[in-house]
Amino acid sequence: MVLNxxxxxxxxxxxxxxxxxxxxxxxxxxxxxxxxxxxxxxxxSHILDDQLHVTEPEFWECVDNKxxxxxxxxxxxxxxxxxxxxxxxxxxxxxxLSSQDIASLTLDQAVAKMNEHWGRPAP
Numbered sequence: 001m002v003l004n005x006x007x008x009x010x011x012x013x014x015x016x017x018x019x020x021x022x023x024x025x026x027x028x029x030x031x032x033x034x035x036x037x038x039x040x041x042x043x044x045s046h047i048l049d050d051q052l053h054v055t056e057p058e059f060w061e062c063v064d065n066k067x068x069x070x071x072x073x074x075x076x077x078x079x080x081x082x083x084x085x086x087x088x089x090x091x092x093x094x095x096x097l098s099s100q101d102i103a104s105l106t107l108d109q110a111v112a113k114m115n116e117h118w119g120r121p122a123p
Contacts, residue, residue, distance in 0.1 A: 002027070028052055083110050090114055 002015040013029040020026060028051040048054055054062070058069040083091075083102065087110055091097045095117060102110070 026052060083107060087111070087114065 001009060002017055004010050015027065015029045018026045028047060048056055048059055052059065054069045061067050062069055083105070087107075088102055091102050091105075091110060091113065092099075095113060097113075105113070
């Protein structure tokens, strides 16, 4: 469990971190729905895919049988090549690049494009 600056659990979200075998740290939050309804399918998919990096069957196998999910080194390597979301946002909204253009960029190329843009004199 991740603690706040005072060393206590946060009150609005309970946050957990897990370091997996390849050194990657997974982080997830348990939000409290405002009206105590169940989480929607979209949010559930986001939690499984983007935060926990597991499929739904892998998740329930872990919950029911305490079997840790197998995370492949290839999947972890592929994620390591993804651009940070804030950089992708800048590429889309500042430089107006398409998703296809952004997907073809390495991290160094994307940073270079933004540095080039920001280094130009204002019009």
